[in-house]
Amino acid sequence: MLNRSPSSAITTSRRRLLQGVTAGVLGCSLPSLLAAESQAKSVRPSGARARNVLVIYEEGGISQMDSWDPKPDALLDHRSPFAPIATKVPGIHYSSLLSQVSQHADKLAVVRSMTSTTAAGHIEGCLEFFKGYRFDSPAFRGADLRTHRFPDIGSVVTESLGTECPQLPGYVLCPGANLPNHVGNPGFLGSGRAPWKLGTKSLGENLADRAWRVRSLDPQPGMNAERMSQRRNLLQSLDRAGTTVQSQGESQARFHEYAFDLLTSPEVQGAFQLERESPATIERYGTDHRGRCYLLGRKLIEAGVRFVTVTVIQPPELVGRPGTGESNGVFLNWDHHEGIYRNGPCGGPQGMSNQERYGLPHAVMMPSLDRSLSALLEDLHQRGLLEETLVCFITEMGRTPRLNKWQGRDHWSRAMSIAFAGAGVPGGQVIGVTDREGGDVVERRYTPYDYAETIYRKLGINTDQRLRMADGRPVEFSDGGVPIRELF
Structure with a gap:
């Protein structure tokens, strides 16, 4: 039998003790994750305009002509019934479905000439x-799209910069649902750079439910606050008794303290408690699922999380409630192959087979988005967070410029719109041009790789250097992307 030194036994006891408290969070030891965060730089590079990044990802593929790129001169049979409206910036028009967001056009730079993957698929577009x-x-x-080996942008950012909030992971999916659950991973960077998914259900959880909480923060069965405090005291005793390498022992103790803080600290817990916000703020964002997702995203940015991605898909249990489509539909996202402008059964393949979604058109969903996005921009600005927070509004693809026979719009990758705000982005502009129907880019074509490069450069990350794989091989930060120059 191998004899172990007293310090080795104490180290083993310390490890088991912490795992007994934090097991299940992120699928790995929370102190290990926090230790991984500390290995990255924790200061902003010189010249960086962004301190944090907040990505709003609306799943399903929003119609560009019904949001940021209205086309009033399209053929009548395929034209959106929602006319353009003037925004706060003279000469710039959005769809009338974005009436509240239009009043923040001075903060926004809209890229109308974005493209997506040539496959025009949901999971492919989300991945890119x-x-x-x-x-x-x-x-x-x-082996499949779920095991793509390049890290998420959020993972690369935390690898490069770490986080200024050591009690929380640097990359959070808020709450994490559906497509991001499939494709989001740290790739070759390893589990220490994995996104923390606040939700536990693949199709999402209902944040509008007052009982919602971050379940991965629940203590293990039988671990109440008193027992957790006892274990913390015991851990501190072990540290005092067995630190043989002082610097390493102090470092590990710090990560253990951070882990306990995440589980017990009122300040950290407060980042997830939406009811701490004023009633007026909650009402402004909206008390529905989308509004609360957006609000939670702002709270995490305010707490100092480096990279937050808000992933919005309405939970399945909401289907069939007033204003939420037909009772047999599922997937409350923007994938409107049928009846994009009609609120009711559409008679198409999806509706007849009760698959995917039907009966909840863009016009029913857009007021919720319009309200929540305008509230977010307004709130970030008023709190002084917009100056150093890069806000990215994305979806995975556009929609066909022509209606199909079921009066819906299918997947389209040759033209789509996304938007940016904050962190020195010159607002009040439209970037790129599409043709009369919004189906093809005719000026300033951009790609998801350019989108990634833009985020890195806004954060001050020098992408002329290279990432390193485990074997030391150099890897480019993006797949040949270039920064979107109009955003600088």
Whole structure:
């Protein structure tokens, strides 16, 4: 039998003790994750305009002509019934479905000439916007799209910069649902750079439920606050008794303290307690699921999390309630292959088979988005957070410029719109031009790889250097992307 030194036994006891408290969070030891965060730089590079990044990802593929790129001169049979409206910036028009957001056009730079993956698929488009690499990249293609080996942009950012909030992971999916659950991963950077998914259900959890909480912060069964405090005291005793290498012992003790803080600190817990906000703020964002997702995203940015991605898909249990489509529909996202402008059964393949979604058109969903996005921009600005927070509004693809026979719009990758605000982004502009129907880019074409490069450069990350794989091989930060120059 191998004899272990007293310090080795104490180290083993310390490890088991902490795992007994934090097991299940992120699927790995929370102190290990926090230790990984500390290995990255924790200061902003010189010249960086962004301190944090807040990505709003609306799943399903929002119609560009019904949001940021209205086309009143399109053929009548395929034209959106929602006319353009003037915004706060003279000469810039959005769809009338974005009436509240239009009053913040001076803060926004809209890229109308964005494109998506040539596959025009949901998971492919989501993957490319999350990673900044082609979904079929020969260098990183896995067994399937879930095992793509290039890290998420958020993982690369925390690898490069760490976080200024050591009690929380640097990359958070808020709450994490559906497509991001499939494609989001740390790739070759390893589990220490994994996104923390606040939700536990693949199709999402209902944040409008007052009983909602971050379940991964629940103590293990039988671990109440008193027992946790006892274990913390015991851990401190072990540290005092067995630190043989002082600097390493102090460092590990610090990570253990951070882990306990995450589980017990009122300040950290407060970042997830939406009811701490004023009633007026909650009402402004909206008391529905989308509004509360956006509000939670702001709270995490305010807490100092480096990279937050708000992932919005309405939970399945909401289907069939007043204002939420037909009772047999599912997937309350923007994938409107049928009846994009009609609120009711559409008679198409999806509706007849009760698959995916039907009966909840863009016009029913857009007021919720309009309200929550305008509230977010307003709130970040008023709190002084917008100056150093890069806000990215994305979806995974556009919609066809022509209606199909079921009066819906299908997947389209040749033209789509996304938007940016904050962190020195010159607002009040539209970037790029599409043709009369919004189907093809005719000026300033951009890609998800350019989107990724823009985020890195805004944060001050020098992408002329290279990431390093485990074997030391150099890797480019994006798949040939270039920064979107109009955003600088």
